[in-house]
Amino acid sequence: MVDKEGGSVCPHCKKVISTANFDLHAVHCKRNLEKCQRCGEMVARVRAAEHFDEFHALVPCTLCQAKIEVSDLARHNLNQCPKRETICPYCEFSMPAEDSVEHEYFCGSRTDLCVYCNKYITNRERLGHDVMVHGFEYDKEVKTSGDGSSSAEPVEVSSQSRGPGQRSGNHLRKLWVTAALGAAVFLVSAYFGRRPTARGAS
Ligand SMILES: [Zn+2]
Ligand SMILES: [Zn+2]
Ligand SMILES: [Zn+2]
Ligand SMILES: [Zn+2]
Ligand SMILES: [Zn+2]
Structure with a gap:
């Protein structure tokens, strides 16, 4: 029976084949094609x-050395490799993903003096604090205009940046962050008695 697309389903490869080609296809398909047990592709x-070498051979990840199927390598590199580079949202330092959870926990717990309300605010609360309490966004110069109003017009939020009014001081800010992070790392390692971070190694 001919369906409305003018073809029938090949019982071997499950593709819809036009009626004119069906008999020829069915013979050829059964004789020459087989289903890949790994991906289901007809090969x-x-x-x-x-096909197996091209898609399913195991190759070592250049970063973590784990053996990964060729066809999974891109996904592995993008969001699974424990050694892939990640950027801390608080200090913008890059580090291997396997270190980022611990780093971001401590980095997010670091406090900075909020120059607008003179309170110490953790990095984790900083964005919400600036927006909710002071009504401005990151990368925004806060100007006290003539009427003394400190309310800033909304601009787009950049979660990459931290600290208000640093638009032109990016380089200086990086230096400052380097120093601050160095201190934080020192404190953290002192706190933990310099225990080795061997998690996920070997
Ligand atoms: Zn077929
Ligand atoms: Zn396959
Ligand atoms: Zn890897
Ligand atoms: Zn950080
Ligand atoms: Zn504040």
Whole structure:
């Protein structure tokens, strides 16, 4: 029976084949194609080994050395490799993903003096604090205009940045962050008695 697309489903590869080609296809398909047990793709029997090498061979990740299927390598590099580079949202330092949870926990717990209300605010609360309490956004110069109003017009939020009014001081800010982070790391390692961070190693 011919369906409305003018074809029928091949019982071997489950594709819809036009009626005119069906008989020829069915013979050819059964004789020459096989289903890849790994990905379900229909592959020419003579190319099965080649297909396996191309998509399913295990290759070592250049960063963590784990053996990864070729076709999974991009996903592994992007969001699974424990050694992939991640950026701390608080201090913008880059580090391997396996260190980022611990780092961001402590980095987010560091406090900075809020120059607008003179309170110490953790990095984790900083964005919400600036927006909710002071009504401005990061990367925004806060100007006290003639009427003394400190309310700033809304601008787009950049979660990459921290600290208000630093638009032009990026380099200086980086230096400052380096010093602050150095101190934080020292405190953290002192606190933990310099225990080795061997999690996920080997
Ligand atoms: Zn077929
Ligand atoms: Zn396959
Ligand atoms: Zn890896
Ligand atoms: Zn950080
Ligand atoms: Zn404040």
